[in-house]
Amino acid sequence: xxxxxxxxxxxxxxxxxxxxxxxxxxxxxxxxxxxxxxxxxxxxxxxxxxxxxxxxxxxxxxxxxxxxxxxxxxxxxxxxxxxxxxxxxxxxxxxxxxxxxxxxxxxxxxxxxxxxxxxxxxxxxxxxxxxxxxxxxxxxxxxxxxxxxxxxxxxxxxxxxxxxxxxxxxxxxxxxxxxxxxxxxxxxxxxxxxxxxxxxxxxxxxxxxxxxxxxxxxxxxxxxxxxxxxxxxxxxxxxxxxxxxxxxxxxxxxxxxxxxxxxxxxxxxxxxxxxxxxxxxxxxxxxxxxxxxxxxxxxxxxxxxxxxxxxxxxxxxxxxxxxxxxxxxxxxxxxxxxxxxxxxxxxxxxxxxxxxxxxxxxxxxxxxxxxxxxxxxxxxxxxxxxxxxxxxxxxxxxxxxxxxxxxxxxxxxxxxxxxxxxxxxxxxx
Amino acid sequence: xxxxxxxxxxxxxxxxxxxxxxxxxxxxxxxxxxxxxxxxxxxxxxxxxxxxxxxxxxxxxxxxxxxxxxxxxxxxxxxxxxxxxxxxxxxxxxxxxxxxxxxxxxxxxxxxxxxxxxxxxxxxxxxxxxxxxxxxxxxxxxxxxxxxxxxxxxxxxxxxxxxxxxxxxxxxxxxxxxxxxxxxxxxxxxxxxxxxxxxxxxxxxxxxxxxxxxxxxxxxxxxxxxxxxxxxxxxxxxxxxxxxxxxxxxxxxxxxxxxxxxxxxxxxxxxxxxxxxxxxxxxxxxxxxxxxxxxxxxxxxxxxxxxxxxx
Numbered sequence: 001x002x003x004x005x006x007x008x009x010x011x012x013x014x015x016x017x018x019x020x021x022x023x024x025x026x027x028x029x030x031x032x033x034x035x036x037x038x039x040x041x042x043x044x045x046x047x048x049x050x051x052x053x054x055x056x057x058x059x060x061x062x063x064x065x066x067x068x069x070x071x072x073x074x075x076x077x078x079x080x081x082x083x084x085x086x087x088x089x090x091x092x093x094x095x096x097x098x099x100x101x102x103x104x105x106x107x108x109x110x111x112x113x114x115x116x117x118x119x120x121x122x123x124x125x126x127x128x129x130x131x132x133x134x135x136x137x138x139x140x141x142x143x144x145x146x147x148x149x150x151x152x153x154x155x156x157x158x159x160x161x162x163x164x165x166x167x168x169x170x171x172x173x174x175x176x177x178x179x180x181x182x183x184x185x186x187x188x189x190x191x192x193x194x195x196x197x198x199x200x201x202x203x204x205x206x207x208x209x210x211x212x213x214x215x216x217x218x219x220x221x222x223x224x225x226x227x228x229x230x231x232x233x234x235x236x237x238x239x240x241x242x243x244x245x246x247x248x249x250x251x252x253x254x255x256x257x258x259x260x261x262x263x264x265x266x267x268x269x270x271x272x273x274x275x276x277x278x279x280x281x282x283x284x285x286x287x288x289x290x291x292x293x294x295x296x297x298x299x300x301x302x303x304x305x306x307x308x309x310x311x312x313x314x315x316x317x318x319x320x321x322x323x324x325x326x327x328x329x330x331x332x333x334x335x336x337x338x339x340x341x342x343x344x345x346x347x348x349x350x351x352x353x354x355x356x357x358x359x360x361x362x363x364x365x366x367x368x369x370x371x372x373x374x375x376x377x378x379x380x381x382x383x384x385x386x387x388x389x390x391x392x393x394x395x396x397x398x399x400x401x402x403x404x405x406x407x408x409x410x411x412x413x414x415x416x417x418x419x420x421x422x423x424x425x426x427x428x429x
Numbered sequence: 430x431x432x433x434x435x436x437x438x439x440x441x442x443x444x445x446x447x448x449x450x451x452x453x454x455x456x457x458x459x460x461x462x463x464x465x466x467x468x469x470x471x472x473x474x475x476x477x478x479x480x481x482x483x484x485x486x487x488x489x490x491x492x493x494x495x496x497x498x499x500x501x502x503x504x505x506x507x508x509x510x511x512x513x514x515x516x517x518x519x520x521x522x523x524x525x526x527x528x529x530x531x532x533x534x535x536x537x538x539x540x541x542x543x544x545x546x547x548x549x550x551x552x553x554x555x556x557x558x559x560x561x562x563x564x565x566x567x568x569x570x571x572x573x574x575x576x577x578x579x580x581x582x583x584x585x586x587x588x589x590x591x592x593x594x595x596x597x598x599x600x601x602x603x604x605x606x607x608x609x610x611x612x613x614x615x616x617x618x619x620x621x622x623x624x625x626x627x628x629x630x631x632x633x634x635x636x637x638x639x640x641x642x643x644x645x646x647x648x649x650x651x652x653x654x655x656x657x658x659x660x661x662x663x664x665x666x667x668x669x670x671x672x673x674x675x676x677x678x679x680x681x682x683x684x685x686x687x688x689x690x691x692x693x694x695x696x697x698x699x700x701x702x703x704x705x706x707x708x709x710x711x712x713x714x715x716x717x718x719x720x721x722x723x724x725x726x727x728x729x730x731x732x733x734x735x736x737x738x739x740x
Contacts, residue, residue: 002531002536003531003532003534006528006531006532007532010517010520010528013520013524014517014519014520017519017520018519262515263511263513263514263515264515264516264517266481266511266515267509267511267515267576268532269480269481270479270480270481270504270507270509270511271504271529271532271533272501272504272505272533272534273532274501
């Protein structure tokens with residue numbers, strides 16, 4: 001076992017000492033998405049000092065106010081005169097302090113406000129319901145407003161949401177303060193303190209720190225919004241990761257033939273090491289090299305491009321399948337060769353063609369569409385199943401949803417390993 | 430126990446018979462050379478004795494381990510220095526030796542200590558961390574040999590280790606072979622350089638066209654052609670009368686005429702040569718060139734095969 005690991009670690013060390021290999025394993029796969037981001041994402045501008053565009057906010061204030069609310073407001077420290085909490089929200093949003101960030105437009109119909117967002121004439125619509133103040137003033141009430149945003153925007157709506165959250169947090173604290181003050185007027189004993197604590201805890205337990213709650217709805221998806229540029233960069237990164245993982249599998253798999261030609265393999269066979277152990281060590285070396293490459297690219301893509309790879313379980317399963325399949329594919333293809341002189345055909349022909357066919361759905365995905373025929377063609381290649389797993393994972397698929405693709409890719413892997421090991425074994429063992 | 434006992438080894442590659450019924454024995458602690466021109470079958474023989482090639486027929490016992498029945502046992506007592514450099518260019522000498530040491534079963538502190546010892550032996554301690562690709566050809570050869578020394582094998586095969594290197598490195602390698610012998614290591618050495626075989630070997634086997642055509646000590650082999658010196662002469666004109674005169678000259682054993690050259694086997698060239706010049710002058714023929722060869726392996730090979738060793 002020690003000798004197997006010695007062979008594998010030696011191969012791993014040699015792989016990462018080659019500048020050529022490092023460029024193909026890491027530099028190019030990261031460079032291509034970076035170019036996309038610079039071209040389409042204004043990354044350079046962001047780095048030189050980014051200025052936020054003014055976000056158009058449409059507000060529909062339907063709040064009817066209420067006596068309880070007015071009483072509560074006047075009892076605030078310093079007092080405050082306003083007929084409804086909705087009006088207060090509008091006043092805060094129209095504050096000159098936020099003039100550089102948001103432009104507020106008032107509408108009367110919720111449907112109009114939402115359609116303005118749908119048509120991308122506004123970034124956010126805030127719809128304040130009729131009972132907003134009444135719910136706020138009631139001890140056990142829950143003031144809810146609707147926050148409707150354009151899913152293609154991230155920063156602008158985030159700013160508006162932050163302003164609202166801050167405001168609502170302040171109001172919640174104020175409500176607790178008022179409740180405590182009123183209670184003290186009636187009974188100044190330890191029991192009252194307990195009630196105050198109880199009231200505060202009750203307020204805390206109402207879905208977080210704020211008694212007022214934001215209901216964020218987006219026209220397309222329920223999850224957190226993603227920038228379309230980042231989604232495309234994620235797909236490009238995924239395609240690069242897959243292509244170059246297969247490249248590495250084939251390139252490091254060729255190490256067996258290279259060692260044969262450079263006469264180190266025959267010399268290894270003169271040592272008291274079973275030939276099967278030497279070959280297993282070589283296979284393990286391929287596997288380790290691809291593993292390191294894929295994990296580094298995965299983490300680098302996350303840190304540099306903020307690529308969201310999906311759920312940890314799904315991406316873990318996908319990565320395991322990528323590593324195994326790319327390694328097995330490399331060993332299989334090289335087992336068909338007589339010498340490294342045939343490597344040009346391997347890289348230029350088989351590897352490139354099969355991988356690009358397998359990854360066709362990703363490129364179609366760039367254009368924002370899908371084509372069932374292309375999907376079917378891609379699935380005739382093992383890379384197609386792996387590509388599908390990755391795409392599904394990026395689209396937040398669950399482990400169960402990628403299980404079929406995983407099973408098929410593992411079947412391909414088993415086939416490649418079996419043929420590759422059999423052919424190399426027949427030649428050398 | 431003999432170090433190596435080779436019995437009737439045969440190996441063919443398709444129609445080409447590379448090794449044909451080779452037999453020889455190597456005593457423990459001696460240097461045994463396989464001498465022969467390129468293509469004689471030396472490397473194929475070494476490859477079979479290293480368990481790299483399976484013999485078509487025959488067997489060999491390496492310190493009692495059979496090639497056919499116990500190849501792992503054979504490998505465990507062997508160190509092999511291949512003809513070509515078989516190292517990892519992108520690893521340093523130290524890393525190469527450490528890796529190969531592991532493949533010979535060394536581990537931990539023992540491995541580290543042995544790597545340092547071998548670096549000392551091959552004189553590369555100060556360059557241990559340099560990658561092999563930065564080494565000269567001679568330095569690479571030294572590391573190539575160092576690998577075979579790591580596990581202190583009782584037998585070392587060296588397959589033409591001095592091919593293509595500078596005289597200084599060659600001298601260093603020959604000295605290291607002699608040092609191995611002095612430590613009791615058995616060395617099976619193949620070469621097509623007659624001088625190396627002559628200098629190093631206790632016993633020499635001459636191979637040609639896959640067959641072992643002669644074997645013995647240097648003196649035993651030279652005795653095959655007798656103690657005669659060989660003189661090769663060129664004349665400015667053919668003269669049958671002169672050849673007859675030389676055949677009668679005292680000290681001349683044999684005169685052969687071939688391709689315009691005359692080859693004479695004589696008892697002692699120093700004494701005979703003046704008489705040859707006198708006879709030539711008497712016949713009015715001028716000697717245009719003279720080449721004297723004292724008995725050596727080259728002469729033996731020429732005698733046995735009719736060809737020069739370097740052909």
